[in-house]
Amino acid sequence: MTTHQHAAPTPVGGSLVNAATLVCGVLIAIMAAILLVRFIFGLGMVANINDGYSWGIWVVVDVMIGSALACGGFSVALLVYIFNKGEYHPLVRPALLASLFGYTLAGAGIFVDLGRWWNFWHIFWPGYANPSSVMFEVAVCVTAYILVMWIEFSPVFLEKMGRRDVKKKLNKWLFFFIALGVLLPMMHQSSLGTMLVVMGGQVNPLWQTPAVPLIYLLTAIVIGYGVVLFESCVAAAGYRRTIEMRLLNPLSKIMLGVLAVYLVVRFGDLLIRGALGEAFHPDWVAISFWIENIAFVAPFFLIGSTQARRNPANLFLAGIAIMIGGILLRLNGFLIGYGHFTGSGWTYFPSLAEVMVTVGIFAIEVLGYIIITRRFPVLPREHAQVAS
Amino acid sequence: MDTRRHFLKGVVAGGAAITSAAVAPPACARETHSRPAEALGLLYDATLCIGCKACVAACKEANNNPPEFSTEDRLWDTPLDTSGYTFNIIKMYRNGTMQTKDAEVNGFAFMKTSCMHCADPSCVSACPVSAMTKDPATGIVAYDPGACVGCRYCVVACPFGIPKYQYDSPTGKIGKCELCRHRYADGHYSACAEVCPTGATLYGRSADLLLEAKRRIALKPGSVTRYPRGKIGGPDQSYEGPVGNYLQHVYGEKEFGGTQVLKLSAVTFAKVGMPDLPPKSSAATSETLQHSLYGGLVMPVVVLGALSFIAKRNVHDEDDESGTDKDKGEK
Ligand code: SF4
Ligand code: SF4
Ligand code: SF4
Secondary structure, X not given: OOOOOOOOEOOOOOOOOOHHHHHHHXXXXXXHHHHHHHHHHOHHXXXXXXXOOOOOHHHHHHHHHHHHHOOHHHHHHHHHHHOOOHHHHHXXXXXXXXXXXXXXXXXXHHHHHOOOHHHHHHHHOOOOOOXXXXXXXXXXXXXXXXXXXXXXXXXXXXXXXXXXXXXXXXXHHHHHHHHHHHHHHXXXXXHHHHOOHHHHHHEXXXXXXXXXXXXXXXHHHHHHHXXXXXXXXXXXXXXXXXXXXXXXXXXXXXXXXXXHHHHHHHHHHHHHHOOHHHHHOOOHXXXXXXXXXXXXXXXXXXXXXXXXXXXXXXXXXXXXXXXXXXXXXXXXXXXXXXXXXXXXXOOOOOOHHHHHHHHHHHXXXXXXXXXXXXXXXXXXXXXXXXXX | OHHHHHHHHHHHHHHHHHXXXXXXXXXXXXXXXXXXXXOEEXXXXXXXOOOOOHHHHHHHHHOOOOOOXXXXXXXXXXXXXXXXXXOOEEEEEEOOOOOEEOOOOOEEEEEEEOOOOXXXXXXXXXXXXXXXXXXXXXXXXXXXXXXXXXXXXXXXXXXXXXXXXXXXXXXXXXXXXXXXXHHOOOOXXXXXXXXXOXXXXXXXXXXXXXXXXXXXXXXXXXXXXXXXXOEOOOOOOOEEEEOOOOOOOOEOOOHHHOEOOEEEOOOOHHHHOOOOOOOOXXXXXXXXXXXXXXXXXXXXHHHHHHHHHHHHHHOOHHHHOOOOOOHHHOO
């Protein structure tokens, strides 16, 4: 390979068999067993979804939340390639890799939940497709994005295989795929919010608004940065590498900027629509609303000052707060604040089997991330690498 | 600092573009659809209903649905709500001593729950694969299991909670009333209306049913009038009966742009489980948003062009030569 000026991505190396990968393996095996039961006996056998709550955590957590948490690649690409902040380049590959897994598995997660999965191709078939359906747009857009990400990421494999010729050709078009890789998530992340709109009054007004596409888009960007903070800290701790504070500090400042815009939009919308009163009912829905928004405000206290941003622990906590806020925004819209007005006595709480499938899907992500970062050039080279 | 301001400006500008697209009524804003002229439907008059559930049994039979048990002895079909195997059910409102029929206090009342065949159905708008369709002539909202992917977006979208999925089957379908469209070929119509002994469920053109409903609520409570049975405009099976204490509201006339199934009641509709819906449908709001953002793919293509232009300028060597970071970021 070429000589690098600095910080070229290289495989981390090390053994693939360790405590983390073994735990992932066990969790994946449990998931496989549950899915076998699900495909033989039907959804009701393993999931607690019912006539009142037909969408459970397999849709809301695996797809809505899973894809939002996988927005790191998109957020960093936006920064590096659109706002020309080349200094963040070392964050591109790791973030892209996490997104790749997050999205690919969100896609796979849909499959598990589809009641008539053998017909799935109808979504892409002109004779069946319904372009007015928000879900149609989300499905097509997410599928396209998964393909685009694998293309964007393919240089990593091509490098490993030594196919520099193919890589050269691909590079001519890379800018186009990068542009697509920014556009597609903007489209479907906002549309994930729009999916609520057709549900009308069944969704609590705290989350039912025509501004929902913008709200989901802005949080997707913020969550993207939050996840980068989180992942950088975890990867650094896990691989005993130094944290890229030089990058994370200014990155978190940008994140706060977008977050501020988001909070203005979010509360401006609530005030304009006069929906804020719902937040003062003494019920779980209102409590969940407040936790969601406190989590979004917390980063200003955690990393509001340059001083505080120098502390990795604060960055890590801010990343977690953002993730909690984003997770709750989606859980609240689709589950906790859903059915609020029709409320005919139905309740939903995920079954253990349902939770284990979701856990298993996350385990695949973690396992994949470990395998690829240890064997392929993703993370920037470190002087003192783990030797094993 | 400066670059950060730049970045934020970009985010705000992008956000503003999306907001204006979402908030300003764009050229492609779609109106709430109204009922087709020849729309077919039902009129359910709760004051005539005696709760015999003949319509529930007939619906089961007409749609080949198995019984569902909710009692220990499993003696007969006792569904608690509509389900993937029960498309029609009679629910009951009760209060206090339950002495008087159709009284809100110390009374009881019935209500039929089945698909409303909305003029602008959320289920049709939601379905990604056109498995839920609305017939342009009859307005019947039909379901095609051959197309359905089982995503259950229709289930969560319907404001009446009507489409239901068969969770107990590995090949579960969505179940819902299709206005017995499969029975029309041999001269039959909705089984529930056909068997209803009192004419509480009446089948016909929605326009005729709406006229009939308006006629009833204009009558003086306690006076006597003729009630048709079965099918409006069909063979005369009418009978004379006293006029109920109607609310001055034909449910389904305006809700969500109108439904093809109309309802009359003496007890507040909210109390018998009918949601309070605005005249504008959620489908119209959703599709307006969707089309103004992505209609004809104009916005996405423009944005893609701009992004490609910017990305082309900003993709540097570092992406060509793996990891050769240019010095830009080093300060
Ligand atoms: S009542 Fe529900 S299922 Fe029936 S047409 Fe309306 S939205 Fe569709
Ligand atoms: S479950 Fe079937 S009918 Fe309902 S929205 Fe999904 S694909 Fe359409
Ligand atoms: S029209 Fe047919 S399917 Fe619909 S409720 Fe009546 S009997 Fe059942």
